[in-house]
Amino acid sequence: MFQTKLRVDKEWPGGFEAGLEIRIDNQIIDGWEIELRFDQAVLLDVWLGDLRSKTDDRIFVYRNKDWNAQLSAGSVFDFKFVAHNGVAPHNLVCAFFNGKSILTSSSEVANASQTTTSSQSTLASSTSTSLIVLNGKYNYGEVLRMSLLFYESQRAGKLPANNRISWRGDSMLMDKGQNGEDLTGGYFDGGDYVKFGFPMASFTTLLAWGALDYEDAYQHSGQLHHVREAIRWSTDYFIKAHVSEYEFYGQVGDGYDDHASWSRPEDWTKPRPAWKVTRQQPGSDLLAETAAALAAASLVFRSSDPSYASTLLIHARQLYDFANQYRGKYSDSIPNAANFYNSWSGYGDELGWSAAWLLHATGEQGYQTDVEKHYAEFELDRQPQEFSWDDKTAGVQLLMAKITQKLTYRQQVENFCNYIVRQAPKTPKGLVYLDQWGTLRHAANVAFLCLQAADIGINTQDSCPNRPAICDWSAFNNPGPNPQLLIGALIGGPDRNDNYEDRRDDYVKNEVATDYNAGFQSAVAGLLHYQLKG
Structure with missing residues (x-):
């Protein structure tokens, strides 16, 4: 019974x-x-x-x-x-x-x-x-499962036989480069169908970092295979996009066309433009972030698929060299991206970030020398105000603190986390409020970074204060729930006063995006890691 x-x-x-x-x-x-x-x-x-x-x-x-x-x-x-x-x-x-x-x-x-x-x-x-709880604590494993289902909902291309999202099918199978190169696969960014390479690479790096350092959490929750598949869906696409040593496709799809549509990606019939960066039209930030993602992923697959890990590392090295030798902002070379994911912080933080990940993946001191050069050239010792798809400065500081254990890096990380906990703006209910766009995304990213800081003994104590179907424009205006349930997506979040309303036309608070979930999911994996440790 x-x-x-x-x-x-x-x-x-x-x-x-x-x-x-x-x-x-x-x-x-x-x-x-x-x-x-x-x-x-x-x-x-x-x-x-x-x-x-x-x-x-x-x-x-x-x-x-x-x-x-x-x-x-x-x-x-x-x-x-x-x-x-x-x-x-x-x-x-x-x-x-x-x-x-x-x-x-x-x-x-x-x-x-x-x-x-x-x-x-x-x-x-x-x-x-x-709200499901285990032993009086949140069920972090369930959150990981649902977040990974969100990523599966965002897949483009030919879906695998084990696709778990019943309302998704194959899409954008004709995505090609300017010379007919196969550019199928990858992830749709948010509610549109553009494959923006810069934020895709950024969220992939964070997913890989969380999977690498908190493997026990993914293993315990039964999600290790799924997070590896989520990472591979990106890295397979990056390998396709790297069509030659000095050519990399950074975007497929026009942001303006896509944002003017409310329909299924499976029903898309318009031609899809593709833009690439070259020596003449450089994109150091895009290339370096992709190199970081591939280097981090190579560590994830090193034991389970060493041949694939080696392939990832080859591309990571080439893309980093390309980024460092031919410098320039990718959003200058791909103007369509500038209106959606402009590289506001420039490319210096990504060069340092990429070199740090290659140092982590290879142990080669030449990459440490490069990090130190980028540190000096781009003033990466400054105190950042966020950690995001655009600004990786805090991530460089943290990763170098973990790799080298040098006091200078550790102090920079401690200063950042102290700022987040003690000085950064908060909503009345205690949510750290760094930007009106993707408030939860920003909070999750810094939560993950400061969990990483705790891993190396920085501020390990708790710092939680006491709290003070049809798919067209007619469906957009329908006040009822969505006919297809997008499980696991992290929405933009409330305003600075904790106000939130579930409205499709309020895209600031309700839009979802792949980079929103990455730091969130990795932070949850870190919390489960510490829960398992007791």
Whole structure:
């Protein structure tokens, strides 16, 4: 007999998001199977199992994935799903787990805190998303899983057979360079379909850094394979974009055309321009950031796929040399990018950042010499005000402190984190507020960086103060929820007074982007790492 609770996290006209909380009495080592039966046809989104069979869009049978086949005795298995297409919780009439009934239509309605000791479930409903906790702490592993699902939602190109996002398909399969080079793959930046190389490289570096230093967190949460695949989706694309030693494609797609559209990328029919940087039209910031991403990724894959890691390092070296020898801002060479991801801080921080990552990946002292030269030339010892896709100064300081343990670098990192904790603007509820655009992104980035500082013994104590379907323009104006659920995306966030409203036309607070999630996800991995350490 399984103690079970059906928890309804969200409900809207025509659909709901829920979870079956199933208490496991005896250890399951050979996998599991769950069957859901509805009294009408529904559309179902499930991420924790693979669909085995479906009958009349009413009966669904799912089997475990490789990573969650074993369930420990005494644990609670939370089988989450989203049902839509004109359905409500009462339309779920019964469910079975490993052949045993765990839900019937006669089950009574209960509050979220109630459970039942029978084989039947109780129904639990809430008006907001349920917060899952483990041992009194946040379930960081679940956050990692959802953030990685967001990245999978942003994939361009030919999707793999194990694609977990049911509403995404192959897209932009005709993306080509100016001479017909294959530029398929990579990630769409945000709500548009542009592949902006600069922020793509930046978020990839951060994902790789988090995967490298907090591998235990990803392993514990069953997400190590998925984060490696997320990183590889970027690095495979970067290798394609590096078409010759001194040619690199930095953008595919026109930002103006894309921002004027509200439709699916799978339905896009317009030609897609591609822009590259060359010796005559340099892009040191873009090239150096991509080199940093490839060098960091080479460390991630060094043990699991050494051949691939070597390939990444070859491209990283070449791109760094290209960036350092032929200098210039990429946004001057690709004017279309300047209106969306202009390189405001210049390229000096990326040159230092790239050299630091190559030092980390190779141990070659020539790269340390280069970092020191860039430090002097571009005044990288200054105190930065943020850590973002544009300004990597704080990251250079932190990485060099970790690699060299030199007091000068450590002091710069400590000064930065002290500024963030003690002096940086905060909202009334305590959110560090560095910019109105992507407030949560900026807070997550500095959280990750200061977790990294704690790794090397800088300010390790807590510093938490007490708190004071249709896809067109008609859907844009529809006040209801989105027909496709974009799981795991970090939105822009509230204003300086903690005000937030869920409105599509307020893109400052509600837009999502791939660089928003990178520092956030890596910070969460760091928090789980420390939770595992106790």
